[in-house]
Amino acid sequence: GQNIDQPTEMTATEGAIVQINCTYQTSGFNGLFWYQQHAGEAPTFLSYNVLDGLEEKGRFSSFLSRSKGYSYLLLKELQMKDSASYLCAVMDSNYQLIWGAGTKLIIKP
Amino acid sequence: GAVVSQHPSWVICKSGTSVKIECRSLDFQATTMFWYRQFPKQSLMLMATSNEGSKATYEQGVEKDKFLINHASLTLSTLTVTSAHPEDSSFYICSARDGADTGELFFGEGSRLTVL
Numbered sequence: 001g002q003n004i005d006q007p008t009e010m011t012a013t014e015g016a017i018v019q020i021n022c023t024y025q026t027s028g029f030n031g032l033f034w035y036q037q038h039a040g041e042a043p044t045f046l047s048y049n050v051l052d053g054l055e056e057k058g059r060f061s062s063f064l065s066r067s068k069g070y071s072y073l074l075l076k077e078l079q080m081k082d083s084a085s086y087l088c089a090v091m092d093s094n095y096q097l098i099w100g101a102g103t104k105l106i107i108k109p
Numbered sequence: 110g111a112v113v114s115q116h117p118s119w120v121i122c123k124s125g126t127s128v129k130i131e132c133r134s135l136d137f138q139a140t141t142m143f144w145y146r147q148f149p150k151q152s153l154m155l156m157a158t159s160n161e162g163s164k165a166t167y168e169q170g171v172e173k174d175k176f177l178i179n180h181a182s183l184t185l186s187t188l189t190v191t192s193a194h195p196e197d198s199s200f201y202i203c204s205a206r207d208g209a210d211t212g213e214l215f216f217g218e219g220s221r222l223t224v225l
Contacts, residue, residue: 033214042115042202042216043153087152097143097214101152 028093115217132203
């Protein structure tokens with residue numbers, strides 16, 4: 001079966017760095033997405049990785065290792081507004097998105 | 110970036126009534142739109158894939174007669190929850206892809222349905 005695993009909840013301090021991991025097992029691979037979702041709102045796109053390596057976009061970076069079925073989202077210089085759920089999703093061979101359950105990130109002052 | 114608009118944002122209805130939710134791509138054409146449901150503190154669950162001009166493809170366990178999907182044009186898909194019951198209360202979100210299958214997925218604002 002297809003499976004996406006990410007931690008349920010993480011806590012970090014304002015100004016610090018946090019890494020959210022995602023491991024996956026899917027039938028085929030056409031890219032991995034990270035989305036941010038604030039409570040009661042729709043998800044917003046953060047990043048898309050299809051090749052191995054690190055993609056940096058401002059305070060956020062996303063890493064992919066296809067051979068290991070592994071990705072992480074790295075958030076630097078954490079701000080209170082970064083408190084949200086972070087969803088990992090993999091696009092399978094049929095171009096369907098398989099969603100992880102999301103990681104709730106709590107930022108403390 | 111591309112914009113997807115969803116309406117209404119909030120809806121409260123009585124048990125047994127039907128509710129229609131609209132999803133529009135405002136500045137691009139979307140041959141495919143996706144409908145999700147999200148219960149509190151849970152991830153998105155894909156309900157169905159809406160294809161312009163043809164029948165929607167429903168995920169396993171989703172009742173197609175209860176959740177009617179119509180994708181009549183390249184910019185509009187509708188989800189109708191028929192004979193709604195309290196257990197249908199949820200956050201419904203649509204999304205559309207601008208361009209190729211590997212393109213970014215844009216989400217509507219979501220519609221919170223409460224069935225009394």
